[in-house]
């Protein structure tokens with residue numbers, strides 16, 4: 001006997017990357033956090049918060065935040081929907097669009113949360129296993145009710161070119177969700193497609209580029225008709241007053257975000273060169289991590305050996321296509337040097 005729906009009992013839950021206890025001395029390269037601090041303006045906005053804003057309920061639509069997005073990204077404010085992280089918006093999309101019999105398509109490997117959400121709604125998953133260009137053809141053929149493309153993708157770091165996404169959006173009858181969690185580190189983004197197609201949802205987050213993973217802020221950009229539907233499934237006060245104030249300040253400080261992104265990109269290229277020299281192979285990444293395949297030894301052993309040396313990377317234990325790979329977040333140059341030194345020791 002169970003209190004839960006049958007599909008909930010049967011499904012495998014999402015397993016987040018480990019978060020060490022505060023104060024634990026560890027080099028943390030496992031969950032794609034930004035190694036640099038958030039904008040000082042965001043921290044100041046939290047310090048300066050009028051306590052009356054804590055007494056009252058927050059603005060359910062986080063209008064100050066949406067206006068800042070509108071100003072900075074040059075999109076009309078009625079095309080922005082705030083989320084408690086972009087995970088929150090993925091949940092809204094699934095609740096609003098999925099049910100048994102509906103189809104959800106995505107290329108694999110990708111962010112496992114898409115499949116988890118589909119399983120919660122007991123929808124049917126169509127996973128497609130190939131490179132992004134070929135995947136786009138097959139995603140178009142699958143013509144699911146909801147198609148998810150993370151671009152740059154996690155855990156591969158590979159960008160799907162805008163013209164490919166543009167073509168895919170035009171061929172799909174269902175929704176195309178373009179998850180741009182890593183857009184701040186990539187050479188191009190697909191934001192304009194949200195205005196050009198009536199079936200595209202762009203997702204962004206402040207967790208990676210803006211160094212605010214702990215704050216929980218993200219947003220969607222789409223057509224008002226789509227956002228109206230999603231809004232019906234939104235938790236009433238999904239975005240709190242503190243997060244709204246800090247995130248607004250962070251969005252308005254583009255210089256800070258862009259300067260950190262440039263540092264991360266430079267370190268990504270430098271670390272890539274060092275790992276390639278050690279014989280690691282990996283696809284070209286446009287994100288803040290590399291998905292590497294070690295030349296010798298197995299990924300699980302290297303993961304454990306790094307962990308024993310106080311360096312945490314991501315090993316996707318239950319995922320067969322990722323069994324021989326590690327996802328390594330780009331850290332500061334000191335952290336990356338410690339990683340390379342440890343790998344040399346382990347492989348010697």
Ligand SMILES: *Cc1c(COP(=O)(O)O)cnc(C)c1O
Nearest residue numbers: 085086087111154181205207218
């Ligand atoms: C990190 C990440 C997200 C979620 O970010 P939030 O912290 O919930 O805003 C969404 N999609 C992908 C592909 C990610 O890597």
